[in-house]
Amino acid sequence: MKYRQLTKEQLEELHEEFARFLASQKIDVTEWERIKKEKTEVAEEELNIFSDLVWDDVLTKSEFIEHYSKSSINLFKCQETLIVRIMVKTSNPLIDFLKKEGLAWLSKNIGDNSLDFFYAHKNYSKGRNEELFELIEKGGILTKGHLYTSIFEIIKK
Template identity: 50%
Template sequence: MKYARLTKEQFDELHPEFVNFLATQTIDKAEWDKIKVEKPEVAEQELDIFSDLIWEGVLSRAEYLENFSKNHIFLFQCFEKHIESIVLKSMVADTNFLTKEGLQWLSDNMFTENIEMKIGKKEYVEERNISIFGLIQQGSFLSDGQLFKQINSIVNS
């Protein structure tokens, strides 16, 4: 398995796609039910293959990621060969970017000595999608990139 198996909730959400996936292998509901009982290892393989296909599609389209913690915000823009990052760090210990108040504080203090900003660019060490998946496993999530674009446009103007 290249990525990770989807959760039960994700499989439930993607049920129609999974049915189509099985249909491409000429497996109908009766056949699938039989496989689950008689050959659970084959059923497990099918779940893993489908999970990898879904992840591959999602990761191939991924352009922006965000990761928030109490005192840091990591923003990423994913390109074909490299990734660019903006890292914001609060220099005030009791700031909490995980709250609405913390984000308001960030807005009020963005370009002051209270916020340390680092901008970076890095070539992928591994395959692009594997690298992006690693960031997701560390807590990043896909985003529309609005915050990255806003900060990037101010910094580059």
């Protein structure tokens, strides 16, 4: 397995896609129920294959990931061969970026002396999707990149 199996909740959300996946392998509902009961290892393998397909599709389409901690925000722009990282770090112990108030403070105090901005980029050391998956597994969130774009506009000046 390339990634990890989708959670029960994720599979429930994708039940129609999973049904089409099974149908593409000529497995109908009755057959699937039989496989789950009598051939659990085959059922697990089907779930693993489907999960990898879903993760590959999601990761391939993903362009931005954000990761938050109390004192820093890591913003990633995931290009084809390069990942760009912007880190916003505060030395102010009263600011907590894990809370809505911390982000509100950031938007109003972007020039505050307690803020440091770091910009870096690197080529992927593994496959692109594998590295994005690792970021997600460590708490990264897929986003549309609004915060990345806003911060990038500020620091490029």
